[in-house]
Amino acid sequence: MSAPTGPLLIGSEIYRRSSYGGQHPLRIPRVSTVMDLTRALGWLPPARFRQSPRAKPAALSLFHDPAYIAALQAAEARGHALPDDSRFGLGTVANPVFPEVFRRPATSAGGAMLAAELLRDAGVIYVPAGGTHHGLPARANGFCYTNDPVLAMLVLRRVGARRIAYVDIDAHHCDGVEEAFAGDPETLLISIHEEGRWPFTGHLEDEGVGNCFNLPVPRGFNDSEMRAALEGLILPRVTGFRPDAIVLQCGADALLEDPLSRLALSNNAHWSVVAALRPVAPRYLVLGGGGYDPWSVGRCWTGVWATLTGDEIPDLLPREAQAVLATLPRFRGRPEPQEHMLTTLRDAPREGPVRPEIRARLSHLARR
């Protein structure tokens, strides 16, 4: 396989009409919005795009229990869960059996694993469908059926990246990734997530073998506070670790509009982290993650791609791009998008005071 010469985006059409069900937060389009917006803006020429392959069960067994993967395939074929599937966490409100319940996560995992292979020597690859950081070896968990970050990291290791830094700015703690790598001193794990929120792991004191750095943050976490975390935790730790590869999980559910968290970032905060980590290692894999407001997540992740490619984000979106945002489906009970969510990509910055508890936690982590 030839190494890419510039940033690549790995995506698929499977996400366009796939829904976890009418009441589920993942009934909304996300990856298709990114593909449509980047194309409407002229940022995704064919040479920059790769089709995500669907990982085969044998490939998924690098991390997952073959019996669990077989149950996932059987549930998809059958169209519903069996009572016995509860041992795999299948058929729950969070992890329902939906029409693509095997093919969709197998495609995200296949995309992240392909990215890792293409990063054999060096490069920058973006897999917006990736970032399913709650997946467990034999259990669906938190909307995640597979764990593509773990699979990608295992492949990165196999192709020669020894030291891997994983950074996670999703609103939720990366429990599945931490469980997989907390005992591995050649992996650095950094997670910033909302305190007191599901899955209730990732405490400040949870250190793994000294390789895990968890920063729980209070409600209202703002851009200034993310900058303090970037400069006081993420950059010094990742740089000092001298990683061969960086994996960034870029969940968009820490943005102000997100219905599943109470954090208050603007998308500028995400883009700053994406840009800051890029020069720190030769291999850079950027993944998606959570994100449950269709406009907020689509705009954020499209800007992530522009940050990687260097394309300039216009103040006002051209007509074709505005049309993509205008036609996103609206759901009863959700607020109508504000004007700027339909006409721009960049949010207004959401700066604020850096609160004392965040300063205290950052200095606690810096002392380690």
Ligand SMILES: [Zn+2]
């Ligand atoms: Zn999340």
